[in-house]
Amino acid sequence: MKSLSWLVSSLMVAGSSVGTAWATDYQVRFAEGELPAVSFEQQGEQLQAVVSLEKQRYPIFIEGSGEDCAWGAAPDTKVRFSQPLALEKCGETALELNIRFAGDYLLTLDSSAKPLTVSVARQAKKSTFKRTPPAVECIAWDGQPVTVDVSSVFANGEMVKDFYSGETAKVAQGKVTMMPAPESGGLLLLEPAGAKASEFHWDNASVYFVMTDRFYNGDESNDYPLGRRADGEREIGTFNGGDFSGITQKLDYIKELGMNAIWVTPIVEQIHGFIGGGEKGSFPFYGYHGYWALDFTKIDPNLGSEEDFGRFVDEAHKRGIRVLVDTVINHVGYPTMLDMQNAGIDAIPKNAPVPENWHEWQPRKERSENWHRYNDYIRWNHGDWVEKWWGPDWVRSGMGGYTKPGADDITMNLAGLPDLLTESTKHVGLPPILKNKPDTNAVEREGYTVLDYLVEWHTRWVRDFGVDGFRADTVKHVEPEAWLQLKESATAALAEWKAENPDKKVDDAPFWMVGEVWHHGVYRDFYFDNGMDSLINFEYADASDAVRGAQCLAQNDAIYQRYADTINSDDSFNMLTYISSHDTKLFFSNYEDIPLQAGAGSALMLMPGGVQLYYGDESARPAGPLTDAFDSPTRSLMNWEQLDKQPERQALLKHWQTLGQFRDKHTAVGAGQHKVISEQPYAFSRVKDDSRVIVVYAGQRQ
Known part of the structure; x- marks a missing residue:
């Protein structure tokens, strides 16, 4: 008897429109009838199945539900592995797989091809090696x-x-x-x-951090605006379809986790085109993450409309969930060919190998080009960069006519990004790129500095929609006084909105701001005198503390005591502790151990101060593809399908929900006085009022 085992990749998020919406379900039928049919599942823009086959010949047909006949071999078809094979509708000849080496084989179906094609490739044997966390001492039960x-x-x-x-x-x-x-x-x-339940207090905040584009696709109609497109491969640097409508549809899920705040990645309109992704330029990289702004006055259409955003905020507030918007005032997005063309920046030589529509450029594989190659076609000292881009009054850049970047945190071009002149006292008009942009909401103001514009543009989301707080990006790369000005303006804007919308507000808490200061630990410094109510705590995840605490909660005793003594004894500051983030790592990807992930949930959700869950911490979201871009594995699609199908992940989710609801119910968990009661069993109390x-x-x- 021939043996057949198969598995289907489950990385595709339900409802996401990374690829085509398939109208027909397909399966492989083995012609001799001795093996069961194998169904294909959607993976990106293709359908795929993995089958384990022995050394012999397998005649197969491809069948689609609702189709009156099968797809067979086209005339003169010979299977060449790893090459698309054209099929024939109602073909009477089976496609013959001649398997010479037993193993796993990947079948990939492309229904966009005319006619239908299938390709077959042998999969490399996966390593059975699995990392294990270092052993820790623990009390026994x-x-x-x-x-x-x-x-x-x-x-x-x-x-x-x-x-x-x-x-x-x-x-x-x-x-x-x-x-x-x-x-x-x-x-x-x-x-x-x-x-x-206790009254909410920011000192006990539980913040659910969502990278909007990778969370849930609630509206497929906004998936590819502004000339953006899929790359047809791994889609690691492209927009993947997540939007505000998707988050809105999942608010009850987030509420059930006990979360009392949601932090969304920046909402403003991003650069329209792509840059080369990774050190080797191995993929096209769009601003799907939100940190490469083009127009601070507009919602990025990939995420939805202003109406979609307003509905999301209102629905979150109805559930007692506050909304934090990620805010970037340090830099703008990279220049791209599409944005150059839209702005009329004529800085590409006429004889350059660039198509008429610049955003259609692709590297020429026959010349071993990568996605960085387009930079070589651009004249970076061309005068149009001064006249039609951001202009030297707005940003410092290495381009001709601009203020050169410095070597310190404030004046550097972080990651090569154009640095906004937030320290400038010069009165300026709108930057050329916005002054000439027909659909911007930016209005020129008399006597405004660069910072004045940025503060007005960002606080508009507070004044118009009731945003409850900001997560401030790249804090140490902006002078502290700028953050204080933003905080004061946003505080006034939220008070104004709450006065005008008493039926929509969650509570009377003032505007709240948490900052990202890279590698900052648990201590108070000058940032808290310049607008910050809290900072992200890097030390717990950076060290091995999170792994030890996940294995044995008693290992966190000294950390809990120190954090509570430091944070909760001083009402003027707080910290937001995490185990996973978009810029560092996924805790689950270290060991891929679901019981360990449950222990990590216990340790984190009982942490003094505020806590941040990165989407999928609660569901053991797997890392994305490993690339030459360090952060791409941390930004994988939310694993909704795994949650739907796998009991072990459903149990993990229930564990995180219970801990989150307990924390949300009792302010003392995050904000209370910590006192150890017993060493075995390990027991502690938390008391606040x-x-x-x-x-x-x-x-x-x-």
């Missing part, structure tokens, strides 16, 4: 009920509830004995039975 002294928080006779399992117990002689839920990882989350909880960790199950 025998799997029996746990007794803990709770007298410092709960009174004798008081009923206490384990939030995780829902079980209750009465405090007797200052103690309770309870059994951790099997799926809790040895946790008890103790609260007063019948406890009500009327909010009081005890967390018990029984230890590693023996």
